[in-house]
Amino acid sequence: MNVCLRGKRCAKVLIICLLLSLILTVWISLQLSPIITSLSVNTSDCECHPNEDNAHHKAKDMSSTETSSHRLAVVVPFRDRFDELLTFVPHMKTFLKKQGIDYKIYIINQMDVYRFNRASLINAGFLISRPECDYMAMHDVDLLPLNANLSYHFPTDGPFHVSSPQLHPxxxxxxxVGGVLLIRGEHFEKVNGMSNNYWGWGLEDDEFYVRLKEANLFISRPQGITTGINDTFRHIHSTHRKRDTIRLFNQKEITRKRDRKTGLNSVQxxxxxxxxxxxxxxxxSVYNVQLICDLSLTPWCQTRQTIASKGPKAANS
Incomplete structure (x- = not known):
């Protein structure tokens, strides 16, 4: 009888011990679980991009183990082109990410009453982006690269014209040299940026070409591109917008010459x-800027409607 009771007590003690052991094991596992998880994440070699969807993007080239040591400013002169912008931003994000480009997009939005001035907006965009970036893409918002072999990497040998004459639509x-041109910061400064005289559409990039040539900067272009003018870029310019090509006052005479007075150091x-x-x-990032026009130097910065309402004397005052 005593042996039997003693055996039952032993069995109960054994069961209690097993239960306590199981509870202790579960408790220890729960305490160690966060530590193990933390170690697993911190020792992995994956790249984490908590702000991956931001247009200021530090990407990694899928074909390379190194990230670029340079940062690209994609400077987009802009006004009233929001429909194109809706296509441009996601397209460029995908395109540049695949190349491993460290970049930031700067939309330089002209919000004054004057005619559009692409060159002055690029000058302004360069000054705004210079503290963060060491090279710039002067980039039209309506031109999208399609061929993956069009490089946006740092142009080591001089300006690189991505949308070359053989490829532009x-x-x-x-x-x-218009459309898309990559240029190092020091080279843009060397030529004093772009002329500020070009209010309205056209010719500012032709004047900039002369600046580059006079500074002995060799302009390189894509090589070995198998696509042509119809499928290297997508041109999304809306046909309902008329280009402002009118020439007012003595604008035609002045803007056909090399401008040796205005540039990066005089943009206002x-x-x-x-x-x-x-x-x-x-x-x-959209940078809203108001350009400043000296009417005594470039009265053609005003729209034709403004000039008609004020008269030529008011335009030149």
Missing amino acids: KYHYKTF FRLKSVNEVMIDRSAV
């Missing part, structure tokens, strides 16, 4: 505000 003359603008705009889950 519309412009094919030898001295054309006010940065009114900076807005972060979300486009397809990507935040892009």
Whole structure:
């Protein structure tokens, strides 16, 4: 009888011990679980991009183990082209990410009453982006690269004209450097940027070509591209917008000459505000600027409607 009771007590003690052991094991596992998880994440070799959808993007080249040591400013002179911008931002994000480009998109939005001045906006964009970036893409908002072999990497040998005359959908003359041009910061400064005289559409990039040639900067262009003028770029310019090609006062005479007076060191603008705009889950920075025009030097900065309402004397005062 005593042996039996003693055996039952032993069995109960054994069961209690087993239960305590199981509870202790579970408790220890729960305490160690966060530590193990933390070690697993911190020792992995994956790259984490908590702000991956931002247009200021540090990407990694899928074909390389190293990230670029240079940062690209994609400077986009802009006004009233929001429909093109909706396509441009996500397209460039995908394109540049595949090349491993460290970049930021700068939309330089002209919000004054004057005629559009692409060159002055690029000058302003360069000054705004210079503290963060060491090279720039002067980039039209309506021109999208399609061929993955069009490089946006740092141009080591001089300006690199991505949208060369052999590849651009519309412009094919030898001295054309518009559309998309990559240039190092020191080279843009060397030529004093672009002329500020070109209010309205056209010719500012032709004058810039002369600046580059006079500074003995060799302009290189893509090689070995198998696509042509119809499928290397996508041109998304809206046909309902008429280009401002009118020449007012003595504008035609002045702008056909090399400008040796104005440039990066004389561009005048006010940065009114900076807005972060979300486009397809990507935040892009829009810099709202007001350009300043000296009517005594370039009265053609005004629109024809403004001149008609004020008269020529008011335009020249």
